[in-house]
Amino acid sequence: MAPHSVIPLALSFFVSLSINPTLPSSLINELNQPPPPDFRAIIANNCLKDPSLRYCNSAATDITNIYKSIVVARHLCTESNNSDCNVSFTKIDLRFRPKVAPLYLSFAFFWKYCPLSVLSIDLSNNSLEGPFPSDVLHCTQIHSLDISLNKLDGTVPLENFTLLSNLSFLNLSCNHFSEGNIEEIAFFERFNSSSFLHSGLFPSDHHYGFKVTTTILLLIGVLVSVVSVVGCFGWVFVRRPDLLPSFLRRSHKFTVAMLKKVTDGFSEDNLVSRGERGEIYKGRLRDGLEVEIKVQRGRISAESHRVFDEECRVLVQLRHKNLVKVLGWCDQRELRAVVMERMWVCSVEGWLLGSPPWKQRLKVSMGVVEAMCYLQEQWPSIGYDLRTRNVMMTEDSEPLLLKLKFGDQSTQSRNIYKFGLFLLGLVTNKHPHEAFEGGEIGFLDWVSMHYPGHEKKVIDEKMKLTSTTYKQIKQTIDIGLACTDLSAGHPPTISHIYSSLHKVVHLL
Template sequence: MAPISAIALLSFSLLSISISLILSSNIIEDLNLPPPPDFRSTILKNCKENPLIRYCNAVSGDISDVFKSTIVAQHLCNESKNPNCSNSFTKIDLSTRPLIAPLYLSFTFFWKYCPLTILTIDLSNNSLKGSFPSDILFCSQIQSLDLSYNGLIGEIPTDGFTNLTNLTFLNLSYNQFGESNILRLHYFARFNSSSFLRSGLLAKDRKFNVGSIVLQVFLLIFVVGIIGCFGWRCLQRPDLLPFFLQRKHKFTQAVLKAATDGFSEGNLVGRNKRVEIYKGILRDGSEGLIEIHRGKFSFESRRDFVEECRILVQLDHKNLVQVLGWCDNREFRAVAMRWTDGYTVVEWLSRNPQWKHRLKVLMRVVEAMCYLQDQWPQVGCEIRTSSIFLSNDHEPLISKLKVQDKNNPSKNVYKFGVFLLELVSNRSPHEGFETGETGFVEWIKIHYRHHVRKVIDERMKTTVITFVQVKQAIGIGLMCTDVSNNQQPSLHQISKMIDRVYQSSLVSQSATHRHKIQRTPTNALKVNGD
């Protein structure tokens, strides 16, 4: 009789088990089933026909392990996608099956009775941990074994390998074994180094591992150093970061130092005991005005300073200085503002500007004050001829702003009234008046009714029409500074009154211009004979 195949010998008991068992997908449940009544007699018959079957020596022992091994064999054959598991079981292929590979490796009774037809075992890429799975060496007839890309450690059972006389392919690469140089052993000389790459089994692997560790440590130190240097540099010079990584409105002392060329004297605009003001080139290439305060600042004052700056950077009006950001250290504090070419109103008045230009400045200043009152009532401003700058096109810029706990509208109206009277008279309340602003306002009142020309800037040329406009403006200024009856006009009312005076000045200027043209001879309009 022809020899019975090993798979047939293993599956003999399955012939007496129901089809539902064979097709069952839950191996744990199947392993709890008892052997069928005639199981012992069936395997005795098989062993009589082929005594080489591995379970034949166990017939007199624990027959249940033999039965369980046949169940595992059936499941494992299906998991390994063998073509016909009732007749053929040539390979165990659990490659990249990390969820079930450890389970089948735990079935010691299966490996003990490993089917003789299995020629290939592939357990690669399963992240197996621990020592070498020695039970698979019971399959001494195998020709191919692949345990690569796992995490196996310790020594391999070299004595057990000597029983694998048919083994022609071996791959233990990418594990963490501890043998020194396996190729020196006679049995393993049949394989080349590709079977043991990065496995720890080659002498050069150890050298490589030590070198690799040193290299990794060096790279780690290098990377940490680079990141540390880069981080420190970014903290000091955030303006060097890409735009999307920059902290908006927050400057460092190093950034401001670079912007002012090291706080050089050449960039120094002004200085007193409390503050230094520099001109500098900011991160976006624009010119900025940097106001610096030095000293020891308490935690509370630093907190208040930052909160104030957070508000000021949000202001958006063409006649208010644009605050770009701030710097806050324990002994260094700064505010960066957009630089505007121009001069103070004091300097401007010395050039004897025309009445319409003075009116335009008044109109723009009160508009900016209305903006603050409506949208930022907590922000106050200093309205002085010395603290308001003018651009070349006569646009005023209020340069001193302050966040206040309580903003007094009446006081703001009074400050504007004084400013208006200064522009008309070209006189400073703090020069020539013992009582300052109060004396200055009283001086205007005394001469307003009957000697108003004495309070008007004598250099300013006025016509009959502009004289009336100037007198109207002085009347507005006196209303603003009259706090005796609590009937001061509001900033919005003042804005409308100033605007009417300004519009009338434009109308009168246009009428005067037409009158001059009408009086000009016809031939005077011709140029170059046209």
């Protein structure tokens, strides 16, 4: 009787023992059981029918391992998806089974009594490690053997392959075997080079492996370097654009990280003032430029973010020697800030405490009116604050309008009125809201009460007067009162004020 007609007789016997063909735990449990009482008689009967069965020569002394081999065969047949294990067991297919394949390879008793019906063995793609599984070569009748795409190493028993006389397909590729004398064994001439590609059996494989490893390491190194550079560049671009070359910086845009760096983490040492509308900090940019930063915190609506952004885009475009220079802004979810160049040393209010000469006061008034002319002609939507505490002074005694507001609804007449108060403040060195009960009205009534006739009572007593400066001051008071005369139907224009002050400056 043919071999593969005898083995099913042995396998069918174990069906009556309710063998579970799928679970390794069930397999292990069965292997721990002793053979059935009549198992020896069944084996003897099978060997009478077919003496070529592998276990026949050992049936008398190794009955336990023979039983175990048949148990494993039954499970492995089903595990390998054979069509009908009650009839035939032709293939061992454990491809892509890294958890199961090592278990079945460990059953040396199975491979020793490998069923003669098995014609192909496929153990590929399992990441198997260690030496070549020599036990599989006990299946000398096989036609196909595939152990490719694993991590096997060491020496391959090449001479033992010659016992596989029916072998027509062999794949040992993609492993890490030691170099062997495979070219000297005639048996392997029946296979082409693809059977041993990158197996390690040929000298070229080791050179290739070295080249591949070197290439991969180089590629990984380059990739890591590129990713690191891109990552760092991206971090810098997003968090600290001030660290980028000037041509890569986002114009006028500041980040919270940049502001923290400039202000030393918004430290109290750099805090200038704190109020209901926010905080003001001083700091220094990387290029050494001193700045002042107005900060507002808290969430606002999307529309408010849009308005803030639009306002800042306008303010950074202003260019005049008597306007504060807005360098940029930061607009984040819970923090908004405007960054200005800090060119001033004090306010006009503080500057007047030093009793500057009239010539310098007149220069300040001209600087302010020139800034007003610039805004009126080119940026009429920009409002400003002309109180002496909010007009700053540079080291060169140039005034700077500090508080600018985009979209301010102040009319030209209102701006003229504010300038009149500023001008009279330069003459008197008085603060309308502090020195007079009636505020601005009380201040103007006080000036009007003494002028003309007793103008010396309103002129800053600390100023040294000459006949020329006295005339200039009187004309300046005239201009100031004209600007603040609300009863006049048509107040003077900014250009008229500029012309009048220009004449005062050049008065001989």
